[in-house]
Amino acid sequence: MSAKGLLVAAPRSGSGKTTITLGLQRALVRRGLAVRGLKCGPDYIDPAFHAAATGAPSANLDSYAMPDGLLAGIAGAAAEAAEIIVAEGSMGLFDGVPGAEGHTGASADIAALLGWPVLLVVDVSGQAQSAGAVALGCMLYDPRIRIAGVILNKVASERHRRLAAAGMAQIGLPVLGALPREASLILPERHLGLVQAGETEDLHARLDALAEAVAAAIDLDAVIAAAGDTTPPAGGEAAPALPAPGKRIALARDAAFSFVYPHVEAGWRAQGAELVPFSPLADEPPPEDCDACWLPGGYPELHAGRIASASRFLDGLRSFAQTHSVHGECGGYMVLGKGLTDADGVHHTMAGLLSVETSFAKRKMNLGYRNAVLEADGPLGQAGQRLSGHEFHYASIVSQGEDPPLAMVTDPHGSAPTAAGSRRGLVTGSFFHAIAARGEA
Structure with missing residues (x-):
């Protein structure tokens, strides 16, 4: 058919x-x-x-x-x-x-x-x-x-x-x-x-x-x-959108973490990876038998108080990150940071695995495609890997902290390369959602 x-x-x-x-x-x-x-x-x-x-x-x-x-x-x-x-x-x-x-x-x-x-x-x-x-x-x-x-x-x-x-x-x-x-x-x-x-x-x-x-x-x-x-184009190498960050991927999935592109999940499964969902809002830590953790985007700013009080999740995430890779996109990146200020101006302590501080009280829309080149090896690929992605959020970075950037990014409109995201040890994160790998720079 x-x-x-x-x-x-x-x-x-x-x-x-x-x-x-x-x-x-x-x-x-x-x-x-x-x-x-x-x-x-x-x-x-x-x-x-x-x-x-x-x-x-x-x-x-x-x-x-x-x-x-x-x-x-x-x-x-x-x-x-x-x-x-x-x-x-x-x-x-x-x-x-x-x-x-x-x-x-x-x-x-x-x-x-x-x-x-x-x-x-x-x-x-x-x-x-x-x-x-x-x-x-x-x-x-x-x-x-x-x-x-x-x-x-x-x-x-x-x-x-x-x-x-x-x-x-x-x-x-x-x-x-x-x-x-x-x-x-x-x-x-x-x-x-x-x-x-x-x-x-x-x-x-x-x-x-x-x-x-x-x-x-x-x-x-x-x-x-x-x-x-339906006449798909001939030619062009069919490949997964992104490399699977592990064989068993702990994937945060609940009302605060839900923005995962279906084609990314399908690509990981095609590479033989198993996706193991867990719920930070239910105070569940990433399962210890997984070898990578992925915190997708979503609406953590609407649940910041619950996340900050989810001690089993935060302690388990910190422990997991000592020996396994952890990556956060957009909302997940905010939760990996030191703190998140909600729309009412209340500051909530987050995981502290990255030094970034974010705020939803200072709302500014950030929207558009991003072309990224990774600065170091990590769950998204090796240093020099090019990625295409997209950014859409209202939260702002109030302090980037001392962590080196995950990538250098440009937009389709000729912007100069700009440092984006953060990395520390086995933990990485960025506000852009990766859509596909595009070869090395």
């Missing part, structure tokens, strides 16, 4: 891509189809919602941060396990960063690379026929892709729908559905985006209600017919 696929995208962020993607995924599952979701870009929250909607794993596809071999492997694995792939774009359809042709991080790159038609979601609030001009621009902007149809979102009335549909008829673009403004499911949000799928109350009831609204408003037969063959 090799699934057909399509990409749900929009001219801009906030158009309703996630809502409509989840509704389509769930509605097609309820029809009895084997559905897989995939997410363009580095977002680590939406794939968990896709998995909840479809009952099957989801993953990221990132044309900037991932080599073609990795992209082909992720898309190919999903296609082999499904009848249809409903992928979700990020930001606007053509929004990306400076990069080689086809490798800018734009959702359009993924549609072109894999041969998927685009289902364009257009938020028509505040406009009617003019929405057709916006859609026409999307149709003409990039000759690599094909827009198969449009879904009108946030429609105010039947009259409004007719006027917006007339604009689409003028450019010859089929309207596959129209969702009224009140039909949108509002999923709870937090400072990094949606509240995580595992924390959303009555998630499956919400998804079922959304599927019913989508099935009533969108021509599902037309959506299925619009999907195109």
